[in-house]
Amino acid sequence: MTIQRLEHFINGVTSPPASGAYVEGFNPASGAVISHVARGTANDVDAAVAAAKAALPAWRDMRPIARGRILTEMARAIRAHADELAAIERRETGKAVAQARGEIEGVALYFEFYGGLATALQGEQINLGNGYHSYTRREPYGVIAAILPWNAPLNQAARACSPALAAGNTVIAKPSEATSGSVLELARIAVQECGLPKGVFNVVTGLGKEVGEPLVAHRDVRKVAFTGSVRAGREVGRVAAERILPLTLELGGKSPDIVFADADLTLAAPGVVRGFLMNAGQVCLAGTRILVERSIHDTLVNMLAESMRTMRAGSGDAEIGPMTTRGQYEKVQEYYEIARAEGATAMIGGALPDPHGLDGGWYVSPTLYAGVTNHMRIAREEIFGPVACVIPFATEAEAIEIANDTEYGLGAGLWTRDLARAHRVAAQLDAGQIYVNEYLAGGVETPLGGYKSSGYGREKGLEALHHYTHVKCVTIKL
Secondary structure (H helix, E strand, O other): OOOEEEOEEEOOEEEOOOOOOEEEEEEOOOOEEEEEEEOOOHHHHHHHHHHHHHHHHHHHHOOHHHHHHHHHHHHHHHHHOHHHHHHHHHHHHOOOHHHHHHHHHHHHHHHHHHHHHOOOOOOOEEOOOOOEEEEEEEEEOOEEEEEOOOOOHHHHHHHHHHHHHHOOOEEEEEOOOOOOHHHHHHHHHHHHHHOOOOOOEEEOOOOHHHHHHHHHHOOOEEEEEEEOOHHHHHHHHHHHHHHOOOEEEEOOOOOEEEEOOOOOHHHHHHHHHHHHHHHHHOOOOOOOEEEEEHHHHHHHHHHHHHHHHOOOEOOOOOOEOOOOOHHHHHHHHHHHHHHHHHOOEEEEOOOOOOOOOOOOOOOOOOEEEEOOOOOOHHHHOOOOOOEEEEEEEOOHHHHHHHHHOOOOOOEEEEEOOOHHHHHHHHHHOOOOEEEEOOOOOOOOOOOEOOOHHHEEOOEOHHHHHHHOEEEEEEEEEO
């Protein structure tokens, strides 16, 4: 493969790093170097913030319907460039062809959705009685920093940036150094083809400590949206706390997927498998704790293992793509050893696949463990790979207790034919989104966020627009 040079996108133009330094980017399907990515510093952050701050007044004061037209045009352009954007994503993440194309369509939907909602931010009148006129305004924060993960780079960028832009903020995106190409290309398309004013959407690449931390600490950044690990989220939170800086944090999960005995197992089995194998398990919402009622435990475990048996690792149209980073590849292998030490039984997987035909890529096996209790590390720690564990339960109350016995609270699923049970259990699960008789359902319209250590704030849906604005109250004595 040709080795590309990827540089910042600041104030509408490609910008080399102030330091002159670069980091290597890799193709996870082969382990080969495919890019040299600008290694940003605080100087690059200063330049991007200055551009975003200068562009803010005109963008903020633009008529909302005009902002919406630009975002809608971005959606059209994303669809027009879908093949090349998907190719960049596949090259940097190893995603399957269909998944990469599906995620690009999701990116277009975000800009289309928020383009249409740009006029929806309205204040309200407050009745204080005779002699006063009081009302509220929803106003953008200003310069927003969006610090992005590597598992779905462009989709996550769209999820954070499109509502921020629709609300009248300007944005600096910091993609993972492992997956910067598609976000840079989106910024170029937005400015050069869609009429987005220069400085409204900037991209600074590099390492978290060298770019992410200066972004959070910068005095002119007024809000941060961060998606990533709990560890990194705590670091962001510590820096932000010193500045009293508002945050949206999405920090992963260890989500339960509960299967009751009355569920339709012909639907539940493939749905549960999809719930933890999507994107080779590199999904924060993945349903990796499969809670199964004892009377159907053995039956469902056998069905899950059998459906996974024919899945193959590889690139292109293979069911299981590679781990996107070498670090994640090594982490999953560590959990294979942890599971053995804890006495879990690998019903399928639990070791690396046969390397024949895998071209040296960072592939791991789809893995299902039985004989697991909720106190084991494999049941409590986010592995972020195609690995799930099955935990039996006896009663509805026990299922809810096990499901909630975690530091996380991002998602949860349940499978049942009993409508009353579906509502009853959903109300008692400590998670930001609940899926019933499906997993990872929903769209750009549905708000997403976590409970507990999975974070706070909400992205997606109308709710996200509110999280990218603050409220001003004006009271006038008449």
